Amino acid sequence: MNPIYLALDLPRLDAAIALAQKVKGHIGGLKLGLEFFCAHGHHGVHEVAKVGLPIFLDLKLHDIPNTVAGAMQAIHVLEPAIVTVHASGGRAMMEDAKAAAGEHCKVVAVTVLTSLDDSDLAATGVGGSSHDQVLRLADLAAEAGLDGIVCSGHEVGEVHRRWKNGYFVVPGLRPAEAALGDQKRAVTPRQARDAGASVLVIGRPISRAEDPVAAARAIEGTL
Numbered sequence: 001m002n003p004i005y006l007a008l009d010l011p012r013l014d015a016a017i018a019l020a021q022k023v024k025g026h027i028g029g030l031k032l033g034l035e036f037f038c039a040h041g042h043h044g045v046h047e048v049a050k051v052g053l054p055i056f057l058d059l060k061l062h063d064i065p066n067t068v069a070g071a072m073q074a075i076h077v078l079e080p081a082i083v084t085v086h087a088s089g090g091r092a093m094m095e096d097a098k099a100a101a102g103e104h105c106k107v108v109a110v111t112v113l114t115s116l117d118d119s120d121l122a123a124t125g126v127g128g129s130s131h132d133q134v135l136r137l138a139d140l141a142a143e144a145g146l147d148g149i150v151c152s153g154h155e156v157g158e159v160h161r162r163w164k165n166g167y168f169v170v171p172g173l174r175p176a177e178a179a180l181g182d183q184k185r186a187v188t189p190r191q192a193r194d195a196g197a198s199v200l201v202i203g204r205p206i207s208r209a210e211d212p213v214a215a216a217r218a219i220e221g222t223l
């Protein structure tokens with residue numbers, strides 16, 4: 001199965017659908033995040049689902065357990081394949097999110113955003129390295145009964161060794177020649193795949209490429 005999920009971080013619904021239609025032969029799923037959901041809501045998700053690929057709702061839910069469980073129930077109708085919550089919301093929040101998720105929906109916990117490095121973490125009051133924080137939150141997510149986590153390609157190898165049957169979503173991926181932008185803990189798609197990633201999230205290297213189909217095909221060809 002193709003592990004690439006294309007992040008459709010585009011302001012216009014018609015442009016997002018057109019891009020998804022163009023590259024659908026070279027990807028395995030579509031990731032809709034906060035930007036998309038705030039702009040287009042349930043209607044937008046239904047429209048993108050017509051492309052015929054699995055939908056990953058990257059909503060990064062983070063609130064008290066009751067509120068997150070309510071949000072999970074509210075999105076059942078969209079039948080997402082994957083939904084994200086923040087691991088830093090705590091064990092009870094993750095347990096309630098999983099209990100409220102649909103039967104076929106994987107719930108994965110964001111550990112440390114790939115846009116953060118150790119100094120960013122220190123500024124939020126988290127001591128130690130981003131690597132250690134990812135491992136700590138991965139253990140918590142496993143204890144809470146989640147399906148897996150979101151982490152960078154730098155940590156996925158070790159998390160995979162500790163959590164054999166986990167489901168690992170890796171964003172912050174850049175082909176060697178691509179600009180990093182706001183991503184600070186980036187690796188190539190191939191490196192992430194070799195280290196044990198289950199899902200490779202790729203946005204701008206495809207969506208902002210001059211030829212998105214050629215970019216998606218080239219990335220697929222490296223895997």
Ligand SMILES: O=c1ccn([C@@H]2O[C@H](COP(=O)(O)O)[C@@H](O)[C@H]2O)c(=O)[nH]1
Pocket residue numbers: 007009033058110112113114115150151171172173183201202203204205
């Ligand atoms: O730690 C995280 C969690 C989520 N993301 C999301 O992945 C994509 C990456 O897009 P690129 O354009 O390939 O950088 C984006 O939708 C993020 O919200 C992440 O990057 N890091």
